[in-house]
Amino acid sequence: MKKFLKVLAVLFLIVALIIAFIFYGTTVSVTNVTIVNQTIESSKISEETSNLKIAFISDIHYNHFMNYERLENMIEKINANKPDIILFGGDLFDDPSTYPPTEESQQELITLLKSLQADLGKFAVLGEEDHDPVVSDLVENLLYQADFELLTNEHLLITKNNATAVNLIGIDSQIGGNPDISLAFENVDTSAYTIVLTHAPDIVNELPLSNIDLVLAGHSHGGQIALPFIGALQKKEGASVYSNGEYTINQTKLIVSNGLGTTESDIRIFADPQCHMIRLTAIGGK
Template sequence: MKMIKWLMLVAVLTLVLIPVYAFKIEPSFVKVNHMTFEQGTKENQMKVVQVSDIQLSEAYSEKRLDKIVRKVNQEQADILVFTGDLFDNYAQYAPVEEVVAALAAMQATTGKYAVWGNHDYGGGASRIYESVMNQGGFTVLRNSGQTLTMPNGGVLFIGGMDDSLLGNPSSAEVLAYRERYDYSIILTHEPDVADEFIDTDTQLVLAGHSHGGQINIPFIEAPTPPYARKYKKGLYQLSDGTSLYVNSGLGTATIHARFRVPPEISSFTIRF
């Protein structure tokens, strides 16, 4: 009988504590995941840092941006990228001045780049998204790209797709900007469109959108949004060897909780 009471107590505490953890504790974490990619002669090296899906809202306020800025700057990035969804719903929550200041405080020695996410179109955000990112020092790539010569002489192409849900994405337009390069990175908000870059001599695709499922309960598959059904979280090798990384994002949407999917910044050391 004592054992049964003890098990019931543990069960009740678990049911109480897990929601508290999921809604109040884990969303405040910021985990930095480090990866290394090597290709070719490996004579060139750069650091690329990815931030995604901040989705500022009353549940994930601008007060959390200081921690994000601090952790980004600790990585000492050459290239900083943002793969979409700045505000959760711009019409309802939009601390623009604070966001611009935080974006501007994020440092990268060579360049800062962003692409559009579906939330950057919704809620009236399409009127201000590019301006806010530009004021924060980011170049917004919309089916376009740039070729960069890194300090050590390596040539990097970085391209960005328009949002696949509410924009007009075109992988062909992105690739039309690409000429001579040693390493090619493509940014897209929705990860499933990475398949469009198979057999295009693309080395790395960076995406977000899925939030990594946001809530990971063992033996129960989390629902995923459109264009994130195939690639949901973490690192994938596509059929031609192209690497795809799906960042789990920082903020939340719909249910403002995270469980076993902590907010993430990705840091890539790339040798080529």
């Protein structure tokens, strides 16, 4: 009888833990963005451009589980960190063919994205959801109205204190998009610190890594449900090799964000929403 009670107690504890994780994952974790603070030193960063703070976000998936209040709270937390630059890695809406955005939801998203603050600019690339025919014609206009510059297989130089700070290269999504790496890198001066912004991380294996210092990608959501020491339980096409976290490939750093929103199911377990706050400094800088 005692043995039976012990087994029953263990089973009860396991069920209680599962219920607790599900409750936390569906009510708390999905709403709280984690600010991942990182400092990267580089000889390519000068004293004039040192301490450049870049906020990287991805995968908002608005208009289904992600609503105005949830995203507004996340944006307030991002703005509180006062980034110089904001980068968005694609996927504005969630499954637009199933949940077509209304005029109201479009205006909500414009208002929210416009409230993101960055003195040196806000830049974006497209994800596969942004190429959905339902929204493909409006996403670019929506980003423009929210003060984001869209980079599709192109690059630009960002300056700080009248000095070149970083090369920013935007490459279209490997999944659902039309990435053109050669076009994106045309006439790029890689003597400056070079960042590639793209949606699906597995494209990193096709990039000229010797010319790149940092790659930023999303798409994976960190699996939404992950286990310690195991990682994401479900891996998406385009993020099956690099599913979440940081990687060093040769001398290039790859950061894969969990993103802000959720899709298919509104749950996150050990894969919280993320905003990476990256501070670029000169070697030995403070």
